[in-house]
Structures are given as C-alpha cells and as structure tokens.
Amino acid sequence: MHRSLPVMDQRKFGETLRRDAWWLPNIPIVLILSAFIVYATWAAFQNANYTFGPYLSPFYAPELWGDSPHAWFGPKPLWWPGWLPFSPALIILPIPATFRMTCYYYRGSYYKAFWADPPACAVGEPRKTYLGENSFPLILQNLHRYGLLLAFIFLFFLWWDVWKAMWFEGAGGVEFGIGVGTVVMTLNVVLLTGYTLGCHSMRHVVGGMLDRISGAPVRRQLYNVSSACNRGHAKWAWTSLFSVALTDAYIRLCATGVFTDLRIF
Secondary structure (H helix, E strand, O other): OOOOOOOOOOOOOOOOOOOOOOOHHHHHHHHHHHHHHHHHHHHHHHOOOOOOEEEEEEHHHHOOOOOOOOOOOOOOOOOOOOOOOOHHHHHHOOHHHHHHHHHHHHHHHHHHHHOOOOOOOOOOOOOOOOHHHHHHHHHHHHHHHHHHHHHHHOOOHHHHHHHOEEEEOOOOOEEOOEEEEHHHHHHHHHHHHHHHHHHHHHHHHHHHHHOOOHHHHHHHHHHHHHHHHHHOOOHHHHHHHHHHHHHOOOHHHHHOOOOOOOOOO
C-alpha cells in the first residue's frame, strides 16, 4: 500500500533540533576574516613602510609601479585616477583577493559565518529561495579558475622576492646572507604554495581532466602532490592567511624602527 510521506515545513531562521553550540565555529571565522580585511585594507592604502632593505611586503608584490627600489616601471603611472590615493598594493591585491574569496573552502566558511547560508547543517536560514551560482553575485565564484592561474603566476614572483631577500648591501657591495626577515618571507611563500597547490581547481587542472590518469605518469604524480596538499587545505588556507599579514607586519615594523632585523649569517 502506497503511503505519502509528510512534508516538513521549512525551518525558520535559526530554528533547529540540534542541541550543540552550532553557532560557535562561526564566531572565530567572522573575527579573523574581518580583522584580516581591515588590516589588509589599511596596509594597502598606507603606501609606505612596505619595504626594508631587500624585503618586500607580499601585499605589494610584485611592485609594478611605486617609489621603492623594487618597482618595475618607476613611480605612479600617468593613467592612475586622480581621485584615488595611489598605492602599489591596490594594483595587485585584487588578484589574490579574488582567488581567496572564491576558494571552495572559504566559500563554505563565509557562507555560513557571514551570510547564514545556512548558518550550520540542519539550521534554518533567513531565505526561502536559492538562486544558485548562475546569478549575481554568486556567479562571480566562477572566477576561481582564473584566480588560480594568476595566483600561481604570483607564486613565481614571491619566490623571486625570497631570493632577493638573501642579498644585502654590505661594506664591500651586495653580499649573500640570511636575516630573520628572509626566514619570515620564505615561510610565508611555502604556506602560500601549499595552499595554492592544494586548491580543488588545481587538482582538476593537473589530473582531473583525464578519464584515466594512470596512463599519464607525470600528471598522476602532480595530481598526487596536489591531493596531499588538498587533504590539509583548510590548514593551508588559515596559516597562509596569517603568514601574509604577519610578513607585512614584520617588514613594516622593521621599516619604522620598531623591530631590528637580525642577520642569522
């Protein structure tokens, strides 16, 4: 005998049968991401103290135009809008920001914490319809694959900055050395590399586009490396977020004389 199943009414916002503190994980996500956005915005508009000797802040790298010796094409370009305060960071920061904001892991985090979409599993959300990612603004999430490509290119420049951070001005000219800042910049790029290589889109690019990856040994090895990083993608995402901000802060504090950069050798 056929019986129809009862249809449950849609839960109201925040309504749930859960008894645990489902809202608790959202609090640190809101605090950390909000603090990072505030700090990154402040640092980007400073246009000062972002270099110290051979060190260059990752917020400003690569410095295409600017007043420091790291600038590729000289000072502020003529096409820069007069109403917008100039900063080299404003030229390049939209690219890594696009990559992070469209990251599959971060989506799951800020969808819950900021948009309550939904606030947690089996918890009512504040909307009755879902338009999906085929309409604005969620359609912008499709930029992730392009953000990945550009972010991957940025890694080469960041590793190049690490190499330059090993050469200091000395009495006899430029000499090789390792400073605390060199170590800080290296650790930051290692974390950024792990985060980028573990991206879900990266796994698709290096191996997921094939029906049978066993027949492509190089692609298979790259896929395994990406998969190894992907297993800890959340950790790579958070640690690299902290490392970018801390690297900028370290260089900024050295440039203002608060810290003294010690030479290891």
